Amino acid sequence: MRLSRYFLPVLKENPSEAQIVSHRLMLRAGMIKQQAAGIYSWLPMGFKVLKRIEQIVHEEQVRAGHIPLLMPTLQSADLWRESGRYDAYGPEMLRIKDRHDREMLYGPTNEEMITDIFRSHVGSYKDLPLTLYHIQWKFRDEVRPRFGVMRGREFLMKDGYNFDVDKDSALHAYNRHMVSYLRTYERMGLTAIPMRADSGPIGGDDTHEFLVLAQTGESEVFFDDRVTTLTLGDRAVDYDDREAVAAVCEEFTTLYARTDETHDAGLFDAVPEEHRKVARGIEVGQIFYFGTKYSEPMGAVVVNDKGERVPVHMGSHGIGVSRLLGAIIEASHDDKGIIWPEGVTPFHAGIVNLKQGDEAADAACEALYKALAGVGLEALYDDRNDRAGAKFATMDLIGLPWRITVGPRGLAKGVVELTSRRTGESEEMTPEAAVARLV
Numbered sequence: 001m002r003l004s005r006y007f008l009p010v011l012k013e014n015p016s017e018a019q020i021v022s023h024r025l026m027l028r029a030g031m032i033k034q035q036a037a038g039i040y041s042w043l044p045m046g047f048k049v050l051k052r053i054e055q056i057v058h059e060e061q062v063r064a065g066h067i068p069l070l071m072p073t074l075q076s077a078d079l080w081r082e083s084g085r086y087d088a089y090g091p092e093m094l095r096i097k098d099r100h101d102r103e104m105l106y107g108p109t110n111e112e113m114i115t116d117i118f119r120s121h122v123g124s125y126k127d128l129p130l131t132l133y134h135i136q137w138k139f140r141d142e143v144r145p146r147f148g149v150m151r152g153r154e155f156l157m158k159d160g161y162n163f164d165v166d167k168d169s170a171l172h173a174y175n176r177h178m179v180s181y182l183r184t185y186e187r188m189g190l191t192a193i194p195m196r197a198d199s200g201p202i203g204g205d206d207t208h209e210f211l212v213l214a215q216t217g218e219s220e221v222f223f224d225d226r227v228t229t230l231t232l233g234d235r236a237v238d239y240d241d242r243e244a245v246a247a248v249c250e251e252f253t254t255l256y257a258r259t260d261e262t263h264d265a266g267l268f269d270a271v272p273e274e275h276r277k278v279a280r281g282i283e284v285g286q287i288f289y290f291g292t293k294y295s296e297p298m299g300a301v302v303v304n305d306k307g308e309r310v311p312v313h314m315g316s317h318g319i320g321v322s323r324l325l326g327a328i329i330e331a332s333h334d335d336k337g338i339i340w341p342e343g344v345t346p347f348h349a350g351i352v353n354l355k356q357g358d359e360a361a362d363a364a365c366e367a368l369y370k371a372l373a374g375v376g377l378e379a380l381y382d383d384r385n386d387r388a389g390a391k392f393a394t395m396d397l398i399g400l401p402w403r404i405t406v407g408p409r410g411l412a413k414g415v416v417e418l419t420s421r422r423t424g425e426s427e428e429m430t431p432e433a434a435v436a437r438l439v
């Protein structure tokens, strides 16, 4: 993309409404625009990152054997009356009437709807296990929408639902979700710690939240800091192998890590003092096993191998897709701007032309731009007639992992400059070598 033809409405001033760094940087980098409290337009740069995050979420869900579909944002109130949640849910639910006076709602979550789909089409244990998920907009009329996309009212969530014939099989689905989530967050450059949590209004027996440590996080968390060094890395996990999947979960959930809701001071005291940490965290996901809570009242039953009709065991598992943008920026920025992890960056590299209009510089930039595209890397080429300082400031603000600086002086020596946004280190090399380095 050539910056002269892009739409990147960068703000020079710090927006006064933003209280935390990720919100401030998303506004300044022209990623989002607020349309109403907690409701945002996703401008091209923000939209690009959102799509990359979505893509990683999809890939890891499919890898775990989960199946994508798409349910609508609007739901009928009657469905929620069946589970008893229409009245129970409270003012966070946006309730709407259509022209025929039928009661509708903008979905805050989809347990009822997915259970309805299931009961309409599945009747035998032979069709199980089954996990369906979607990535869809949700609406929750939060009392205090704030911190930009971190606590929006309209927000994008991946929510998945497993259907299993018994508890053991449902717990395997729970564990599969835990492992796939760990991999998802790692690919985004995040350390998200699974913490034992409280089941709250969805209700359930087993639940973990995934928290990214950040001072601006809304949850207070207590943990053994050795948990922050665990990584999944490249190891292959066979998602069909119950023991193997359970072993990974065990590894990640044995050290003490809890949110304030389930914190147990007695157990925490047993953690060696030098490892005992109290901090704040951002909830970027949560997994639940809740058994037959919805399948029983809504009649989602299957015939088991003994010929008996039994309600299915279910769980629901969510990732805050739009919140993740904020969480990633909270975890990865400096005083100049965002530092995108390679896994989610909107462009792989920025090209800065120090002397727009100089024949050699223009030609070298064009050649670089094409060479990068040729190896599948998308560059953002700053081809505007602007001061070098201003171009550098924009690149630092928007946080692309690499910057290639091209100017007449370097070109006379046959080199360009490759700069890492994270370390700030620069190196001179031929344009070919710079492309080779980024592949």
Ligand code: ATP
Pocket: 109, 140, 142, 149, 150, 151, 152, 153, 154, 155, 156, 157, 283, 284, 285, 286, 318, 319, 320, 321, 322, 323
């Ligand atoms: P919170 O405790 O932050 O209100 P929640 O526990 O109510 O979140 P869940 O029902 O577990 O949320 O939804 C799954 C995920 O969706 C959360 O882990 C979070 O990442 C994301 N999420 C929830 N509410 C919002 C919101 N208002 N804005 C953006 N993301 C949200």
Ligand code: MG
Pocket: none
């Ligand atoms: Mg909430």
Ligand code: MG
Pocket: 283
């Ligand atoms: Mg929560």
Ligand code: MG
Pocket: 209, 283, 285, 286
């Ligand atoms: Mg939650």
